[in-house]
Amino acid sequence: MQSEIELYRPQNLAEALTLLADYGPDGTPLAGGTNIVVELRDGHHNCKSLVDLSHLMELRGINQQNGYIVIGGGTTITELIDHPLIGAHAGILREAARLFANPLVRNRATVAGNLVDASPAADTAPPLLALNAEVQLMSQAATRWIRLEDFITGVRKTLLQPGELMFAIRLPVPSDRSAGAYNKVGLRKADAISVLSAAVMIELDDAGLCKQTGIALGAVAPKPFRAYEAEALLFGKVLGPELITEAARLAAEASRPIDDIRGTAAYRKRVVAVTVRRLLTKAVEVLK
Ligand SMILES: Cc1cc2nc3c(=O)[nH]c(=O)nc-3n(C[C@H](O)[C@H](O)[C@H](O)COP(=O)(O)OP(=O)(O)OC[C@H]3O[C@@H](n4cnc5c(N)ncnc54)[C@H](O)[C@@H]3O)c2cc1C
Numbered sequence: 191m192q193s194e195i196e197l198y199r200p201q202n203l204a205e206a207l208t209l210l211a212d213y214g215p216d217g218t219p220l221a222g223g224t225n226i227v228v229e230l231r232d233g234h235h236n237c238k239s240l241v242d243l244s245h246l247m248e249l250r251g252i253n254q255q256n257g258y259i260v261i262g263g264g265t266t267i268t269e270l271i272d273h274p275l276i277g278a279h280a281g282i283l284r285e286a287a288r289l290f291a292n293p294l295v296r297n298r299a300t301v302a303g304n305l306v307d308a309s310p311a312a313d314t315a316p317p318l319l320a321l322n323a324e325v326q327l328m329s330q331a332a333t334r335w336i337r338l339e340d341f342i343t344g345v346r347k348t349l350l351q352p353g354e355l356m357f358a359i360r361l362p363v364p365s366d367r368s369a370g371a372y373n374k375v376g377l378r379k380a381d382a383i384s385v386l387s388a389a390v391m392i393e394l395d396d397a398g399l400c401k402q403t404g405i406a407l408g409a410v411a412p413k414p415f416r417a418y419e420a421e422a423l424l425f426g427k428v429l430g431p432e433l434i435t436e437a438a439r440l441a442a443e444a445s446r447p448i449d450d451i452r453g454t455a456a457y458r459k460r461v462v463a464v465t466v467r468r469l470l471t472k473a474v475e476v477l478k
Pocket of ligand 1: 218219220221222223224225226227228243263264289290291292295298299300301302303304305306307311312313314350354355356357381382383384
């Protein structure tokens with residue numbers, strides 16, 4: 191671990207933004223610390239100053255505004271599990287939170303920390319991608335919204351600029367004719383890094399035809415991604431078993447997994463096809 195790091199505890203958001211502006215590339219936001227403290231200890235991250243956001247109430251909370259569910263960047267994974275708006279409108283995100291790490295980590299880990307860390311296996315990313323989420327980046331000078339899909343650009347790479355923090359995440363409230371399903375495959379049932387995580391959302395029109403789909407995958411490519419070819423196949427059709435199987439095959443084809451200690455690339459591709467098929471089938475069942 192580095193020996194000399196300055197730790198700042200701003201009292202409010204304005205103070206935090208001033209510190210981040212003043213320190214620029216040398217100022218690193220600190221939230222739950224469940225990633226960054228481990229990286230500092232292991233010498234994988236260098237920073238001169240940490241700006242602790244963990245106690246800022248401006249970054250906490252979940253509410254509904256203008257057709258969106260808005261989640262403060264500092265919201266913890268435990269808070270996602272417990273919040274009624276997430277249960278009512280973003281069940282796939284709740285399920286991902288429920289399967290995330292262990293209770294101790296979930297009580298500290300934040301949604302923004304998970305997305306900014308941009309691990310290929312970040313578990314909040316697939317459900318948020320399937321729900322068409324955007325992230326709000328804030329600096330002293332400006333605020334901007336970016337689609338989550340564009341925000342994560344590669345393995346541990348994002349569009350976050352020095353001086354910025356992730357203030358919030360928002361997702362359009364899904365219609366009543368929508369349903370979703372989520373699953374995480376790990377080497378054990380709890381406290382496991384994902385071998386694969388997958389989230390699907392479907393919306394049917396009044397005639398029962400597929401109006402909108404989100405199929406998102408984690409841990410099987412350099413970054414969590416949407417399987418657009420699979421989604422396009424479903425558009426405007428009745429979601430029967432053969433079509434679902436073909437969409438799942440296309441999702442597997444779009445994945446670019448690697449061999450690692452948790453599984454081979456071939457195994458992961460196979461699991462993508464099986465998982466996406468099951469999740470789409472489950473979501474269709476809910477809407478019957
Ligand atoms: C034992 C263990 C188990 C884990 N299990 C899982 C798991 O199952 N699934 C999973 O996805 N992850 C897992 N993780 C990884 C980690 O817990 C998550 O990625 C967590 O969400 C990170 O959030 P944090 O608040 O702790 O981030 P921190 O460690 O505080 O920060 C992570 C990164 O995000 C930046 N950051 C934090 N907040 C902001 C903000 N508001 N604006 C801008 N930048 C910000 C920091 O500068 C840093 O670069 C695990 C970690 C541990 C130690």
